[in-house]
Amino acid sequence: MTADLDVAIVGAGVAGLSLAFRLRQAGRSVHVFESTAHVGGRMRSVRREGYLIDTGAEMIGTHGYPATWRLMRDLGMSEEDTPLIGGDLAMWREGQAHPYVGDPRGMVSGAGLTAAGRVSLAKLMASAAVRKRSFDVDRPEHTPLGVTTVREFARRYHPDVHDYLLQPLCGGFFGWDTDRAAAGPLLSHLLAVGPTKSFRTWRDGMDTLARTLASRVEVSTGVAVQEVTQTPEGARVTVDGAALTARQVVLCVPAPVAVDLHSGAPDFVRACEFQPMVKVVCLLDRPIGVGGASWAVEVPAVENPAFAGFILDDRKHPDRVPPGRGMVTLFAGADASRLLDLSNDQVVDTLVRQAGRYLPDLAAACRVSVVVRFRHGLPMPTAASLAARAAFVRRPVSSIDYAGDWCVQRPSSEGAVRSAELVARRIMADNPLAVLRG
Numbered sequence: 001m002t003a004d005l006d007v008a009i010v011g012a013g014v015a016g017l018s019l020a021f022r023l024r025q026a027g028r029s030v031h032v033f034e035s036t037a038h039v040g041g042r043m044r045s046v047r048r049e050g051y052l053i054d055t056g057a058e059m060i061g062t063h064g065y066p067a068t069w070r071l072m073r074d075l076g077m078s079e080e081d082t083p084l085i086g087g088d089l090a091m092w093r094e095g096q097a098h099p100y101v102g103d104p105r106g107m108v109s110g111a112g113l114t115a116a117g118r119v120s121l122a123k124l125m126a127s128a129a130v131r132k133r134s135f136d137v138d139r140p141e142h143t144p145l146g147v148t149t150v151r152e153f154a155r156r157y158h159p160d161v162h163d164y165l166l167q168p169l170c171g172g173f174f175g176w177d178t179d180r181a182a183a184g185p186l187l188s189h190l191l192a193v194g195p196t197k198s199f200r201t202w203r204d205g206m207d208t209l210a211r212t213l214a215s216r217v218e219v220s221t222g223v224a225v226q227e228v229t230q231t232p233e234g235a236r237v238t239v240d241g242a243a244l245t246a247r248q249v250v251l252c253v254p255a256p257v258a259v260d261l262h263s264g265a266p267d268f269v270r271a272c273e274f275q276p277m278v279k280v281v282c283l284l285d286r287p288i289g290v291g292g293a294s295w296a297v298e299v300p301a302v303e304n305p306a307f308a309g310f311i312l313d314d315r316k317h318p319d320r321v322p323p324g325r326g327m328v329t330l331f332a333g334a335d336a337s338r339l340l341d342l343s344n345d346q347v348v349d350t351l352v353r354q355a356g357r358y359l360p361d362l363a364a365a366c367r368v369s370v371v372v373r374f375r376h377g378l379p380m381p382t383a384a385s386l387a388a389r390a391a392f393v394r395r396p397v398s399s400i401d402y403a404g405d406w407c408v409q410r411p412s413s414e415g416a417v418r419s420a421e422l423v424a425r426r427i428m429a430d431n432p433l434a435v436l437r438g
Contacts, residue, residue: 013041064192117160143184277377
């Protein structure tokens with residue numbers, strides 16, 4: 001019996017679109033289904049009144065993003081599409097922003113750490129550098145730290161290392177709980193990416209890669225997949241109530257969504273946890289911000305557990321706003337899950353009020369506020385997910401597979417693109433004719 005589809009991909013985020021592109025390159029016929037009206041997932045951007053708003057991912061790395069750079073080259077893109085952000089990342093401590101977090105200059109300026117904290121950080125960096133090869137981003141379950149949590153790891157050092165470096169990085173960038181998040185994948189990512197001064201952004205919005213990929217593959221948006229089941233011949237996909245057959249289905253959605261769609265999901269998929277993310281983007285009538293050249297400020301939980309920090313988007317790239325205007329993105333802290341179900345007005349009121357401690361001109365300058373919520377924001381590696389990952393990696397090729405940043409336990413667009421590369425290899429290795437074509 002002939003299948004309706006060759007390869008069906010569920011989810012038009014960067015993982016799904018990257019996988020579709022790679023499989024198309026190898027000669028497979030692929031169709032992507034996306035339940036929302038747009039592509040990009042957590043890398044979507046919104047254009048409004050001349051403002052360019054990144055709803056999810058905020059940056060990519062010059063270093064530590066090899067799969068992304070390979071994909072860009074194959075798409076005919078270059079570094080000109082991803083300018084350096086410039087400026088620096090700052091840490092809030094005791095009433096002021098301290099620049100050069102994650103930058104060698106921070107060892108001189110302090111970057112929010114006390115002298116004792118800097119000495120302790122230097123010891124951490126020296127130890128990590130010696131064992132750098134042991135921190136492989138493709139094998140997060142095999143780092144020297146095992147399932148040690150971030151907080152447990154930080155106890156080896158001065159309290160500043162946790163309170164004014166690791167926790168703000170985890171909480172601000174990823175929404176992680178350091179009492180439960182594994183330290184190994186975090187250090188692997190930080191060692192791969194390197195200094196914050198090498199961070200880049202997409203000139204035309206963080207959805208640039210997704211939009212480019214979507215133009216090269218077949219995508220149906222606004223089409224919801226309700227269920228995926230395995231069959232003797234392949235898989236069945238229930239799409240808007242209708243059943244379609246496919247030789248191969250790949251779920252490129254957050255792990256909890258994949259479990260809802262496929263009841264036979266492996267233990268690793270069930271063990272993967274996601275942290276919510278809530279932010280408010282304020283469109284301003286003028287630029288505001290802290291002094292210096294900092295484009296983002298992290299707020300540690302010891303300073304304010306309800307507020308994780310902010311990005312000055314007009315400093316991230318000046319073309320993001322109309323001339324003479326400004327834009328600021330505010331991030332919820334540990335209580336992001338509590339904000340998920342509040343009204344937009346309540347979320348705006350909460351975060352703008354919290355941000356007023358650091359940006360006193362914000363409320364007066366804000367013209368429009370845009371609320372962004374991700375119930376499944378970013379994957380958080382835990383002892384349970386790391387323990388189950390080895391079996392997941394060794395699993396035999398099946399007619400139902402998975403891709404996403406959570407598959408490599410790396411909450412970043414690079415994690416999504418890399419997982420797509422790895423799954424494409426798995427699928428093509430099971431198809432000798434396609435391998436010969438490649």
